[in-house]
Amino acid sequence: MIKSTDVFYSSDYTQLTRDELINKVQSQMSEIRFKHVLGVEEVAVELAQLYNVSIEAASIAALTHDYAKERNPQEMQDLIISESLDLDLLQYGSEIWHGPVGAILVKKELRIEDEEIVNAIRYHTVGSPKMGLLEQIIYVADYVEPSRDFPGVDEARKLAKSDLAQAVAFETKHTLQYLISKQREIYPKAIETYNTWVAKN
Incomplete structure (x- = not known):
């Protein structure tokens, strides 16, 4: 199995x-965030091989999925307005914004325009009713990367390798349960x- 560090672009x-992309991504975030990004790439490349998805696309999407995570909130708000994104986003915070804003910035600043990669960035936080395999892989890899440690993560990791759709359902269900337990707003x-992914299965 090819490791993420061996992926050729x-x-x-x-x-x-890959090294040039890593340098550009690393310049946009803290060391702890960058470590997370590398963990997501590691898992995404592994899952891409299991589910016959381009490992190159998986590597690129994983490395760029949090590109906007630590951007200035005002910059993100301005982009939501100027790029005519869903204005309901403004009622939420950067945890929700950084996916759709990141999709725009990766296109503008990194010149990555493949729609599957861009959508994987766009939907990696809240998911989407219609996610292709790459989108599912990034959504799940972000949840189960090696530094994650929470009740149920081992089960989620096993599901990711055996049934990707069930891993998506597991993550979605448990994320919503967590938000409800904390009485947090849900986008x-x-x-x-x-x-x-959950209720209709």
Whole structure:
């Protein structure tokens, strides 16, 4: 099985090498966030091989999924407005914003325009009713990467390797349960994800 550190980039998705992309991503975040990103890449590349998805696309999407995570909140708000994103986003915080804003910034700043990669970035936090395999992989890899430690993570890791759709359902269900237990607001699209991946199964 190919490791994330051995993935070779063609010019199919980006003109950057993996090392060049890593340098650009690392410059946008703290060391602890960057460690998380590398963990997500590790898992995403493994899952891509299990589910016959481009490991190059998985590596790129994983490395860039949190590209906007630590951007200035005002910059993110301005982009939500100027790029005509769902204005309901403004009622929530950067935990929700950084997916759709990151999708825009990765296109603008990194010139990565593959729609599957961009959508994987866009939906990695709240999911989507219709997620392709790459989107599912990034959604799940973000949840189960090696530094994650919470009740149920081992079960989620096993599911990720045996039934990706069930791993999506598990993550969605448990994330909503957590938000409800904390009496936190839930972004409506996360409920749409739940209704598709959990309630209808």
